[in-house]
Amino acid sequence: MRTQLDDVMTLSAAGAPPKFLLPMQTGALAALGLASGLGVLNLALTAFVPLLWAWSSNRWQAWLGMALYYAFASWTLVPSYVEYLQLGMGAALVSVGLWMAAAILSALPWAILFRADRRWTMVRLGLIAILTTMPPLGWFQWMSPFLGLAYLSPLQGWVAVVVGMGVLALLIHHPSRLWMAFPLIALAAVWAPADREGLHGWGAIAIARTTTGLNIGEKAGSSAGARGPGRWHNAEGFVQTFEGLRGAAREAASRELRVAVLGESAGGEDLEGARLALGHSSRTIFVVGGSQRVGQGAQAQLWVFGTGAEPGTVAYRQRTPAPIVSGQLPTLGGPVTITIDGRTIAPLICYEGLTAWALASALWARPEALVLVSNTAWSSLDRFAHAQLASHLQAWGRLFGVPTLIASNRAP
Numbered sequence: 129m130r131t132q133l134d135d136v137m138t139l140s141a142a143g144a145p146p147k148f149l150l151p152m153q154t155g156a157l158a159a160l161g162l163a164s165g166l167g168v169l170n171l172a173l174t175a176f177v178p179l180l181w182a183w184s185s186n187r188w189q190a191w192l193g194m195a196l197y198y199a200f201a202s203w204t205l206v207p208s209y210v211e212y213l214q215l216g217m218g219a220a221l222v223s224v225g226l227w228m229a230a231a232i233l234s235a236l237p238w239a240i241l242f243r244a245d246r247r248w249t250m251v252r253l254g255l256i257a258i259l260t261t262m263p264p265l266g267w268f269q270w271m272s273p274f275l276g277l278a279y280l281s282p283l284q285g286w287v288a289v290v291v292g293m294g295v296l297a298l299l300i301h302h303p304s305r306l307w308m309a310f311p312l313i314a315l316a317a318v319w320a321p322a323d324r325e326g327l328h329g330w331g332a333i334a335i336a337r338t339t340t341g342l343n344i345g346e347k348a349g350s351s352a353g354a355r356g357p358g359r360w361h362n363a364e365g366f367v368q369t370f371e372g373l374r375g376a377a378r379e380a381a382s383r384e385l386r387v388a389v390l391g392e393s394a395g396g397e398d399l400e401g402a403r404l405a406l407g408h409s410s411r412t413i414f415v416v417g418g419s420q421r422v423g424q425g426a427q428a429q430l431w432v433f434g435t436g437a438e439p440g441t442v443a444y445r446q447r448t449p450a451p452i453v454s455g456q457l458p459t460l461g462g463p464v465t466i467t468i469d470g471r472t473i474a475p476l477i478c479y480e481g482l483t484a485w486a487l488a489s490a491l492w493a494r495p496e497a498l499v500l501v502s503n504t505a506w507s508s509l510d511r512f513a514h515a516q517l518a519s520h521l522q523a524w525g526r527l528f529g530v531p532t533l534i535a536s537n538r539a540p
Contacts, residue, residue: 153180157193161200164271164519171519175276175296178253181238182246182300191239199231201271204509204516209452211508226451230268234260250297257289266485267448267458271516275523284529327497329386329469332535333379335372335394369396373405373416380412387469391537392417392478392503395431399442406433413469415443417477417501417535425455428477430501432468443468443475448486450479464493471496474530478502481517481534487524498525502536 157180164171177197184190209223237259241252257274259265277292372394380388395402395418406414413434419426420442428446443466449456465474474490474497481487481500490498500521504513514536525532 153183154189154193154196156180158196158200160273161197161271162203164201164273171271171275171523172279173276174271174273175279175292177273177276178296179299181242182249184242186244187239187242190242191235194235194238195231197273198234198270199227202227202230204512205230205270207509208513212506222452230270234265234269237265246300249300250293253293253296257293261484261488263458263460263485266488267483268451269484270482271520272484275520275527278523278527284527286528288527327471327531327533330389330497330533331380331383331385331387332389332391332533333376334535335376335391335537366396366398366401369394369398370401370405373402374407377406377412377414380414385412387413387415389415389499389501389533389535390417391535392428392501393419394501394503394537397421397426399431402431403433408434415468415475415499415501415535417503422456427456428454430466430475430477444477446477446480447489448480448483454479464490465495473497473499476500476521478517481521487521491524491528491530495530498530498532500532500534500536502534505537 157177160173160177160180164174177194181190181194184193205227206220206223209226210220237256241256243252257272260269260272274289274292277289277296283291373390376388376390376394395416397419399418399420402416402418406416413432416431416433417428418431419428421427428449429442430444432441432443445462446454446456447460447462447464448458465472467473472495474493474495476486476490476498478501481502487498498521500517502514502517504510504517517536518534521532521534524530
């Protein structure tokens with residue numbers, strides 16, 4: 129039975145909802161984007177994004193609303209790139225250009241597949257999910273609005289995605305039942321799984337950094353300093369990296385960790401030096417973020433030391449690096465999962481924890497856990513950047529019933 133709210137939201141013969149709702153709809157999408165990276169519950173509210181998109185009056189408004197959602201969801205990109213590159217106005221222009229291009233391109237499938245009559249809603253949502261998750265869009269799309277599906281169904285895995293889209297289609301066609309989504313989201317927030325559930329014996333060790341950033345390279349007069357965090361090209365940086373690893377080894381021993389995970393760049397660029405710093409342990413396996421020079425840039429990697437691994441094994445190479453600043457291109461090859469201490473995990477390095485393709489392809493391999501290493505210590509937006517990574521990873525883990533672990537270098 130239809131209600132007055134259904135009639136208000138139903139398109140008229142002219143194909144447009146009431147005009148007074150249009151600015152509210154576009155503004156609501158921008159607000160949801162801004163809030164999406166500030167906590168798991170906020171990310172749950174992205175379940176309403178497809179609803180607001182479906183109530184657009186035309187393709188232009190559908191595109192504008194979704195472009196604003198993606199732009200506000202990734203607002204930290206601009207100041208982060210400016211701070212990372214340290215190239216003044218040039219860095220600002222590059223940052224704004226990348227930010228706008230990513231938002232505009234991510235919104236295109238939503239505009240192309242928009243229909244004012246709302247027919248084939250579930251099919252169109254499915255196609256949008258595929259197009260925005262697969263490369264090339266999946267390489268730079270942040271905060272997928274489909275993560276809200278994790279809070280619209282008690283199920284998990286790909287079945288939960290399908291059922292969640294069915295719930296969205298129902299709400300799109302029957303807005304009067306929108307109230308049903310709120311108790312589902314509230315209940316889901318209470319039932320949110322612990323971040324390290326199912327990873328007994330594993331632990332993250334955060335290394336507080338004062339030198340994980342651009343300053344060390346620049347103070348030493350190294351041109352490589354402009355390439356960003358973790359590139360140690362002087363004695364001060366090497367010593368602090370070495371001491372940080374020695375401290376991590378002591379902490380792992382005191383906590384009796386079976387597997388200790390250290391953040392991105394924790395090992396610098398010297399694999400052998402990291403091995404010497406950590407020493408030989410018959411009890412603990414160390415998973416350490418490091419990097420090595422490849423071409424004109426540096427490739428982020430995960431190194432494994434200790435029991436069950438060869439000394440200094442490069443276990444994983446970043447598949448989806450940050451555009452431009454890494455000097456590397458994304459790749460479709462390479463391992464998606466690795467096995468450590470008998471567990472099959474999907475490793476992710478920093479930027480990968482925010483991109484749809486890196487996470488979806490990893491979960492397609494059915495890992496036992498998602499393990500993310502990151503390094504936000506160099507950023508003045510450390511708290512916001514870490515909150516985005518944590519909420520995004522936890523939502524993906526919740527949607528597929530996979531425990532998560534985050535190891536991040538943090539500002540002191």
